[in-house]
Amino acid sequence: MRFYTHCQYCKAELTGRTDKKFCDVQCKSAYQYQQAKIQPERFYNKVDNQLKLNRKILKEFNKGGKVTLRADLLKEKGFNPNFFTHYWKNQKGEVYLFVYEYGFRKIEENHKNKYLLIQWQSYMEQPKSL
Incomplete structure (x- = not known):
């Protein structure tokens, strides 16, 4: 049969x-x-895709190693600050979130939300994983 x-x-x-x-x-x-x-797309794939997109956007805008940008400019491109790989805290206690080697920190300048973008440097200690 x-x-x-x-x-x-x-x-x-x-x-x-x-x-x-x-x-x-x-x-x-x-x-x-x-x-x-x-x-439907699997959870792992969604996270991985968003991390890749975040890294691509941060790399695109951070050509000089340290840049300040309007928050809405990054969000227009699809940036989601809730997706990051590790963080780094400087001596002032400011916490930078990193997507691989590109970091960002939300700041407020002239009553506008902005992001300060940096790149991982050798003087920074080992990344603290989540």
Whole structure:
């Protein structure tokens, strides 16, 4: 008794084993790819994608090593300050959040929200992981 009579991907008639679901490896791979696209994005992928985007944005705007930018400019590009890899606290007690080697700290200048962007330096101690 055959469980499937047609390939689950291309609908071609199946021959061979009774528990066969696909006519060949390409159909099996294509079907699995199609199913993965239908399923919602996994949590790990969402976090990883946001970290990559944050790093790209910080790298794009921080050409000089230390830059101050308006917060809304970063958010327009898709920056989310809730996603970071580690932090560093300076001697003044100010905490910088880092996305890999690019850091940021929220500040207020002239009643406007801004971010101070920095780059990881050798004098900074080892990063404190979360």
